[in-house]
Amino acid sequence: MSFVFAGLFTPFHYQFFNNGIIVATIAGALCGLLGVFVVLRGMSYIGHGLSHAVFGGAAASAVMNINYFVGAGVWGVASGVIIGRIARRRLIGADAAIGVVTTASFALGLALLNRYGQAKKSIEAVLFGSVLGVKTIDIVAVSAVAILSVVIVVALYRAFLFATFDPEVAQVSGVRVAWIEALLMGLLSLTILVTMRVIGTLLISALLVIPASVARMLTNSFARMLWISPIIGAVSAFTGMYLSYFLDTSASATIILTGTLMFIVVYAVTGLRGRTRISGLHHI
Amino acid sequence: MIGEVLVECAHMSCAYNSTLAIKKIDFTIRKGDFVGIVGPSGSGKTTLLKAILGSIVPVEGHVTKKPHLRMGYVPQVETVDWNFPVTVLEVVAMTRSSTGRLPRVTKDERADALLVLERLGLGGLENRHIRELSGGQQQRVFVARALFHRPELLVLDEPTSGVDVRTRHEVLHLLADLHDEGVSIILSTHDLNGLAAHLPRLVCLNSEIIADGSPVEVLTPEVLEQTFGAPMEVLIHGGMPVVVDGVGADIAERMSRFG
Numbered sequence: 197m198s199f200v201f202a203g204l205f206t207p208f209h210y211q212f213f214n215n216g217i218i219v220a221t222i223a224g225a226l227c228g229l230l231g232v233f234v235v236l237r238g239m240s241y242i243g244h245g246l247s248h249a250v251f252g253g254a255a256a257s258a259v260m261n262i263n264y265f266v267g268a269g270v271w272g273v274a275s276g277v278i279i280g281r282i283a284r285r286r287l288i289g290a291d292a293a294i295g296v297v298t299t300a301s302f303a304l305g306l307a308l309l310n311r312y313g314q315a316k317k318s319i320e321a322v323l324f325g326s327v328l329g330v331k332t333i334d335i336v337a338v339s340a341v342a343i344l345s346v347v348i349v350v351a352l353y354r355a356f357l358f359a360t361f362d363p364e365v366a367q368v369s370g371v372r373v374a375w376i377e378a379l380l381m382g383l384l385s386l387t388i389l390v391t392m393r394v395i396g397t398l399l400i401s402a403l404l405v406i407p408a409s410v411a412r413m414l415t416n417s418f419a420r421m422l423w424i425s426p427i428i429g430a431v432s433a434f435t436g437m438y439l440s441y442f443l444d445t446s447a448s449a450t451i452i453l454t455g456t457l458m459f460i461v462v463y464a465v466t467g468l469r470g471r472t473r474i475s476g477l478h479h480i
Numbered sequence: 481m482i483g484e485v486l487v488e489c490a491h492m493s494c495a496y497n498s499t500l501a502i503k504k505i506d507f508t509i510r511k512g513d514f515v516g517i518v519g520p521s522g523s524g525k526t527t528l529l530k531a532i533l534g535s536i537v538p539v540e541g542h543v544t545k546k547p548h549l550r551m552g553y554v555p556q557v558e559t560v561d562w563n564f565p566v567t568v569l570e571v572v573a574m575t576r577s578s579t580g581r582l583p584r585v586t587k588d589e590r591a592d593a594l595l596v597l598e599r600l601g602l603g604g605l606e607n608r609h610i611r612e613l614s615g616g617q618q619q620r621v622f623v624a625r626a627l628f629h630r631p632e633l634l635v636l637d638e639p640t641s642g643v644d645v646r647t648r649h650e651v652l653h654l655l656a657d658l659h660d661e662g663v664s665i666i667l668s669t670h671d672l673n674g675l676a677a678h679l680p681r682l683v684c685l686n687s688e689i690i691a692d693g694s695p696v697e698v699l700t701p702e703v704l705e706q707t708f709g710a711p712m713e714v715l716i717h718g719g720m721p722v723v724v725d726g727v728g729a730d731i732a733e734r735m736s737r738f739g
């Protein structure tokens with residue numbers, strides 16, 4: 197009995213696992229927090245687009261031997277702000293333009309890694325994330341972005357709420373909507389940047405959407421969504437990461453599947469009420 | 481006693497993707513005005529209101545506003561995201577976003593907001609989700625939000641669309657009260673007899689301004705036909721113009737064949 201019990205703690209004997217689970221849990225909470233805005237604005241394609249754009253930057257910086265956070269960071273934040281601007285103008289074809297540009301960035305990154313990268317393994321790590329490569333710097337980076345995000349969202353809570361619900365009237369009432377949106381896109385890009393090494397390019401957008409959608413089913417209050425969603429994100433990330441050790445599955449895939457399971461359970465439990473609440477969310 | 485100029489549009493044109501929605505608008509709102517804009521669907525009423533608010537920038541001409549003019553805007557209900565997770569109180573408190581620093585609605589703000597809600601007949605509904613209200617109540621929540629900003633100029637886009645006669649009367653009385661208190665008002669409406677004919681000043685819009693004046697001056701068969709592109713008759717009832725659909729006779733004749 198005590199043998200089995202002790203077995204439950206084995207993963208924590210590995211430093212790489214501890215680092216990985218810390219980064220993943222904070223990343224889950226962070227994605228949960230910013231995901232609220234992504235989901236309520238019907239912009240889930242932005243998480244998808246940004247992560248693909250950042251991938252290009254990550255590959256380019258790897259090939260050119262530039263520090264990941266510097267190279268991919270500049271690239272990611274720049275594409276975030278540009279994507280935000282295109283999306284804001286709500287032009288016909290804006291999604292298509294974003295899709296083309298970010299997919300091109302992704303393809304370029306892939307080609308660069310094929311041509312100049314070391315091994316197939318590193319591509320896989322960027323696409324699907326990896327717990328093995330997680331270093332102390334990743335913990336520091338993800339914590340810093342999480343603290344920054346919480347401080348900004350709390351300090352500018354009203355402006356964020358108003359600009360998300362009704363940008364036009366917010367603008368007229370004196371909220372600097374363009375600035376708020378740029379800030380949000382900047383935070384999203386930073387989030388993707390610091391979580392990508394663990395979660396991977398392909399599954400980050402799911403982590404932005406699932407916790408917030410679950411939170412939306414559970415509450416009708418924006419303020420409550422802002423803490424329920426990070427909790428759900430953190431719990432899925434922690435549980436998923438932990439289970440992946442025993443199931444010998446990809447950490448990010450297990451995290452997303454755990455989140456999906458929570459979605460299904462909440463969907464079933466909240467019934468019609470939950471369904472009507474999320475029915476208005478676009479592009480989930 | 482002509483009031484001070486609040487907003488002045490000079491030779492203003494606005495466009496979406498290079499198609500002009502409104503053309504060469506010359507139009508002034510003064511303190512104390514109570515103006516209605518009428519015109520068919522797509523004639524540019526919402527566009528004109530947004531240009532006045534400053535959320536659309538004219539491609540030609542310009543809009544000049546009194547410095548620091550405080551405006552409250554009540555959008556067309558169709559444009560509101562009713563699924564957004566906010567309560568009535570949260571919506572009303574929103575307009576103090578630039579002054580209020582605290583995330584929570586403060587005690588004073590709450591008391592102020594409750595007074596406004598009470599006044600609009602929404603007392604006791606402050607904790608409801610915005611979707612859990614009737615059409616008329618939903619409309620009034622957004623009027624409450626605009627009033628909470630203590631505007632000098634209140635801008636309303638179709639404040640009586642989809643509400644019953646009683647609610648329409650209530651909205652009209654409320655607007656008249658606010659006007660008496662010194663708030664200047666501009667609104668758009670499709671309701672010629674129920675709303676427009678009661679206002680002191682009307683503007684007929686069909687991409688361009690067709691007429692601007694009192695209801696008696698503006699509600700004439702010629703102006704209406706030019707504005708709506710359909711024949712209409714005008715009767716005078718108790719000194720007030722009443723617009724009658726001119727196609728009526730023709731349709732009645734066709735319908736009578738089934739009788």
Ligand SMILES: Nc1ncnc2c1ncn2[C@@H]1O[C@H](COP(=O)(O)OP(=O)(O)OP(=O)(O)O)[C@@H](O)[C@H]1O
Nearest residue numbers: 496497501519520521522523524525526527528556
């Ligand atoms: N976001 C937009 N993009 C492109 N065209 C638009 C947009 N909004 C309005 N238009 C066009 O501009 C013109 C004026 O529209 P507007 O909404 O101002 O009309 P309206 O008088 O308010 O109509 P309604 O009575 O139906 O509300 C219409 O031809 C409309 O199709």
Ligand SMILES: [Mg+2]
Nearest residue numbers: 525526556637
């Ligand atoms: Mg309109």
